[in-house]
């Protein structure tokens with residue numbers, strides 16, 4: 001019998017705005033965030049196997065755990081459990097999104113693994129089922145399923161699609177060193193304690209208007225990240241790519257999620273390339289990426305032998 005194969009692509013994200021309230025009893029922080037999916041992708045190739053196993057390739061692949069702590073392994077187990085399947089799967093993760101970079105690469109793997117296992121095993125789970133499993137895996141996983149531009153509330157997992165016009169151009173300064181999301185939130189607590197203000201949707205009205213109008217200049221001015229100060233506290237050298245992007249005329253620049261990737265909004269595709277070159281020339285990034293957003297969420301790109 002020929003080998004079956006399912007290939008799924010899932011995007012990384014940038015938080016255009018990330019507003020963080022005071023820590024709750026469950027250890028999580030209430031958020032209001034605006035996600036945009038960008039054309040930096042993870043690919044997950046799923047093939048039949050006796051057990052659920054994962055391997056990783058691509059930049060920084062050696063940093064990815066391949067044991068049962070891997071989110072893609074956990075995703076496969078959840079699909080098997082939910083659908084009553086006892087098949088195995090080999091999930092090959094082809095990394096494109098920086099590892100522990102604040103762009104939700106692990107979450108993209110998990111979203112892609114959900115879609116890939118569903119397709120490989122023919123389990124026919126609904127979009128709602130997949131969303132529920134995604135939310136159980138991590139705060140950013142539901143958005144990697146949905147893609148495009150969306151407002152996230154709760155832990156970031158309660159999503160409302162946002163209207164956005166046009167295409168935005170980004171340059172990313174990527175670091176080899178990662179930052180732990182939990183550590184950045186803990187640093188945020190040290191800075192704010194119980195006094196962090198509860199975010200409201202009103203705070204992002206200018207940003208939503210900029211998206212609606214497709215106005216990159218206004219979007220650049222509205223970029224916002226409450227975790228940026230905490231990320232800078234843990235990794236002060238991040239001030240350098242922020243300054244370089246500003247000097248090179250970025251419309252806005254922000255730490256992506258919990259960092260350490262720095263995201264710079266460009267005027268055009270050419271300007272994004274120029275911003276990336278400025279990061280490289282100044283020696284403030286281990287790797288640079290350019291991308292456009294918004295793009296689609298996790299989807300099957302190959303299903304066959």
Ligand code: C5P
Pocket residue numbers: 027028029030031137138139140154155156181182183185
């Ligand atoms: O949900 P996820 O496992 O991706 O979150 C990783 C860590 O980030 C959590 O353990 C928690 O410390 C922190 N977090 C948080 N509040 C959120 C989302 C994540 O404190 N809304």
